[in-house]
Amino acid sequence: MEQKKIDIIKKIIWLRLAQIFVNQRYKKGDFLVPIHLAMGHETIAVAVDEAMGKQDSLFLTHRNIHYNLVKMGTLKEELDEYYLKSDGLAQGHLGSMNLSNPDKNINYTSSILGNNLPVGCGFALANKVKNINGVVIIVTGDGAIEEGSFYESLLFLKSNNLPSIVLVENNEWSLATRINERRANIDFSKLANSLGIEYLSLQENDPFEYKDKISLIRANALEMNSPVLVEVKLTTLGYWYMQSEEHPGGKFINYHGGPAPEVDEKEYPQLVSSNEDPLFPLNNYLSEDELIDISNELSEQLKEEIS
């Protein structure tokens, strides 16, 4: 396999391991700020990073750790930010939920659902006025699309011919509620269609398919001066059981934020939790022994980095 592809696989595994390191410290009560881990979101973050051009920019949400980490390629600065240290990524001013990094083209991140969309729209309009040939990539959740700013932003991006990608990370949950318990199904392809916007659906976490498809729609967005709506189906790994009178045995709640108590430091192949895990399709490309070697090597590197 060519080295470029191996590097992509390494980035995905590294992202998982780095988040497990964060989780281990989080479980000990180390951090002063709430963190929303994104275990299960690794492939999309790596694919977006791979597809981005130099002048592209990212606009993120409360769940941003995967994009921030992949852009840095190191854990130390982000960890220090979670400790609110002055040598953290944002000198301890932003913590986790608002963590941006303009040096790496993460221009704005907001903990207020839907808030990054209009800010991204303004940035895209400024790009047009200044003749900057870049694509604005706005990440949002399937819960946050209920904010009015979601639809208004799509309309604005389309109306003003702005090269952009609105990326919905669809984990079928909004906080502790399943999306299908709180609202009728929204068909994203029809929604995009109604505005004449191209729509792309991604699922099952194949890293090279994701990278190629995002690269292609990015090029289309730039050439056509148009937004593209991308829906990526994924599972945010982790869960807990909520006890109540109605559910004496506990009701299944998917992981939302905070430490993930049931996720422990593990080695490959125990790292892979299910076939919905982005690490699962990596078996199609490398042998188990090769994946174990990569995982062990990256784990050692991380330990050294933050020791």
Ligand SMILES: Cc1ncc(C[n+]2csc(CCOP(=O)(O)OP(=O)(O)O)c2C)c(N)n1
């Ligand atoms: C305007 C606003 N309303 C409510 C909240 C509280 N809140 C934080 S995350 C969240 C659920 C978000 O779900 P989704 O957008 O699907 O993202 P996910 O956490 O599933 O990745 C809610 C309701 C908020 N941060 N901002």
Ligand SMILES: [Mg+2]
């Ligand atoms: Mg969600």
